[in-house]
Every structure is written in structure tokens, then in C-alpha cells.
Amino acid sequence: MDSDGPLDFSGRAVIVTGGTKGIGAVIARAFLTAGAQVLVCGRTDPPEPPRGGGRRAHFLPADVRDPEAAGVLVDGAVERFGRLDVLVNNAGGSPDADAATVSPRFVEKIVALNLLAPFYVAQAANRVMREQSTGGSVINIGSVSAHTPQPGTAAYSAAKAGLLALTRALALEWAPKVRVNHITTGPVRTGSAASVYGADEGAAVDGVIPMRRMAAPDDVAHACLYLAGGLARYVNGADLAVHGGGEVPARYLAIRGELPGEPPDRLPAGPPGGFPDA
Template identity: 65%
Template sequence: MDNPVDLSGRVALVTGGTRGIGLGIARAFVAAGASVVVCGRNQPSSLPEGLRFVAADVRDPEQARLVVDAAMDRYGRLDVLVNNAGGAPSADSATVSPRFVAKVVELNLLAPFYVAQAANARMQQQDSGGAIVNIGSVAARHTEPGSAAYSAAKAGLLQLTRALALEWAPKVRVNHVTAGPVMTATAAQYYGQDGGASVAATIAMGRMAEPSDVASACLFFASPLAGYVTGADLAVHGGGEVPARYLAANPDAVPGEVRRSAGG
């Protein structure tokens, strides 16, 4: 389907934009006509045409600022920031090290704050202001074993979004995407040999999200269509997962059967 959002002449920065969800977001912004800067800790072996890479560890406040400066130096403006960099491996809360916890919080909460702060300083000086989109997770509301630090950090990111939206309006809009399970190369390994099919069976839409699904939400928040939207949280989780208690009581159920049993 053709992209309905035209971002020609706009400049976007996507953190963690060299792979997975971030790369999908970056590609969508290029398709919409934007000039796109992506950053990551390591230079990728290859990058799609239209993306400009800047090496940075955005957990460091100075490097976060330098990424924003690089976009400004190259294009003279910054219209959109997508704080996508994040994630964490599973860890037992009873034995996990303080260093691990600190690193998870730094990446998933502090780094978005640092980059947003630097971007806001530039956007506030532009007549057109700017838009910031924070990529969150369903873990902020529905955690699972092994994700205590990650879930807490993502819950903090949601509240950070709302606080910054209040402080930085009207020039800069700040919004949040709550992403459900997304099918990426990394996710396919994590979800096992069936490539996520068993997880997809628990989701109302009957499938896991694709990076393009998250990207579409970001395009909306970045576009004039969301000109009066700030401090919002858009759930991109396919309707959410069927409660475990229902599946336990109805082991053969699939999302479509759930809807039919409810009279849908």
C-alpha cells in the first residue's frame, strides 16, 4: 500500500535504527520522503539507501547530544525523534547484578530522556517545533518473569512521555507507542522453533506485529494528522493477548474462537 503520509523536507532521527523494529521505522520514514539519521553502538555491515548512520551509545548523555548535533549539522533541522533503542535479556531478579539492572534502566529509560532533552532544545527553536515518539512495551503494564528491570524502565518511559508532553507543549509533541510482541530476526530466535506461531495464537489479531505496524504508528504521530495529539499512548499490540486463565480453562481455544464464544 502506498504511504499516505508525506514527510518530504522533514528530518527524522531513529535511535537503534540499524536493525529490527528501528530499521523498519527508519525505512518507513524514508518511504514517506523524510531524511533519516539512525544511530547505534556499532557500524552495521550494510544499511539501506537513504539512511545516514551515526555511531553512538545513547546511554551516555554527551553521545546522545552529539547524535542530535550530527543530524542538525547534516540537515539544518530536526523534526522527528523516535526513541526506539531498548530491550534486555531475561534475568532472575533474585540474583541479577546491580550493574545489569543499571544498564537496563539506562538503555530503556535514561537514554530516551537524554536524547529527547537534546532534541527538544533544538526543536523549540524551530518555527514548526517537532515531534518525539517513544517506543514502549506491553511489559510496562503486563510484566512477565525475568523482566523486572525492563518492565519497570518501560513503565517509567510511559510516565516520562506524559511529563515531557506537559512541559514541552505546544512547540514539541511527545507521544508513546505501546508495542506488543513484534516479529524480528531476534524475536524469532527468542520465541522458539515455531517462529512465534504459538505466541501469535494468543493474540486477538492472530499474529505478531511486524516492524511496519509500529512504524505506521510513528508516522501518524510525526505527521500533521496528529497535530493536536501529545501525551498520548497508542497500543500497537493486535488487541492484546487472551488472558492466561482463559487459555488454561480452554486449552484448545484460539483468538477467533474466543470472539465467537463471546458472541462476536
């Protein structure tokens, strides 16, 4: 990178999808603070775009599930900044749903948001990055659900597993000019997520994570800075786990008497209210 250090993004241009709120806004702020110019997108105008380093992110409305809209988003970044160095495919999420009764339309929307949209935006970004002497970096924000699904997340887990496989496939095809990596996130404590994990606002969840806390959005943002920067210039096709060590196995907690028994034919269908949007 043409910068004063591996985490200095001065002169670099970044897109963060779903970057107007939650984890995405914190990722955008981290890149702004590191010196980058940042474009965020969403389906509705934010009350205030993310700010950092004395500057503000630019905003373009976009439904990234539409391949044409994905192309317009990337073109907008290039028109505004003259280049594109980093794409963070952050937009995603799903409410919980019973796989036996969920509608085809629901499944299509979840797969479109969590798998197809990252593919479409990455395709458009690659067309720009591969022509740049410095190439570029694509970071896909995934979920532990890709590795360990739980009841109520069938469509979401399948889409996130597909995103992980997509990451590895694109890393093979687009190297060496464009690096493509994946972050596996566990539960993240955001404003919208605090109430999702129960009346105790996630205190019980904290107890089954080896690090004894849910991730903060900054934990994910810092991982993005690493993967996009010079310290990771040989990191390609990686799955970086940002989940505090995963979860202590339920059987271990059950043996220790720390897990209430559940009837064998019925398990809880995911957290109340579903999984928050990234």
C-alpha cells in the first residue's frame, strides 16, 4: 500500500454494504478513521452517515440483491473516488423461521441477501480492482451459522455456508490481483442485537463463549482492517474466526448441570426475534 503503515488507508477507497447501521456502520467508521474514503449503501437513507477521522462516509441507496444495482454501486464509488480498493460485503441477516413451514419467497429473499448479493457486488468490484496496479481486497462477513447451524436458521445457514464456499472459490480465481477473504462472526453486541438474545440482554450467551463476552462491533471492524491492509498481503481465501473461541459444547454444560434439559423432540428455534441484520 502507498501509505505510512500497514493500517493506514489514506488515498484508498472502500465500499461497505449495509454500512449505515450496526456492524456495518462501525466498519465504515474504522476505515474512515484509518484514512480511507468510504461509500456505504442501504435501501433507505440513514439519518446520519458514519463519521470517523474528521470525515463522513458517502451514501448511495442500493438494493444489492439486484445485480444491476450492485454494478451501479461500484460505478458510483469509482466515479466519486477514482478507484476501489476494498469491498466489505456486510449486508445480511435473517429472522428465525421454521424450515417445515417457511415460504419459498422467504427462502429466496434470505439466500439473495446473504449469498447472491455478495456475489453480485464482488463481481462488479473485481472488474475494477483487477485493472488497478494495486489490485484490491474483498471481505465477506459471514456467520458461525455456516459452521454450526441451529434450529430456525435453515435458509440463513445454507446461504452463509455458500458465502464461505464462494469466498474460497473467488480467492482461487481472482488471485493474485484481488484477494478474497471471509470473517466468521459469532454473536455481536449491537444496539439492535442486545434484546435478541433474551431478557438478560445476552448475559447467558456471554457465559457459553470462551472469551466470556459477545463480540463488540469494533472486533469485527479491526479484523476487516487487518484483512484489507498490508499485514495480510499474502492472506487469501482465509476464514478468520472472530467469535471468541466459539461456544462451549452443550453436552459439556449439560454434564456440569449448567444447561436446563430440553425434550429430545423439541429444541429452541434460534434466538427470540431472529438474527439481527449485520
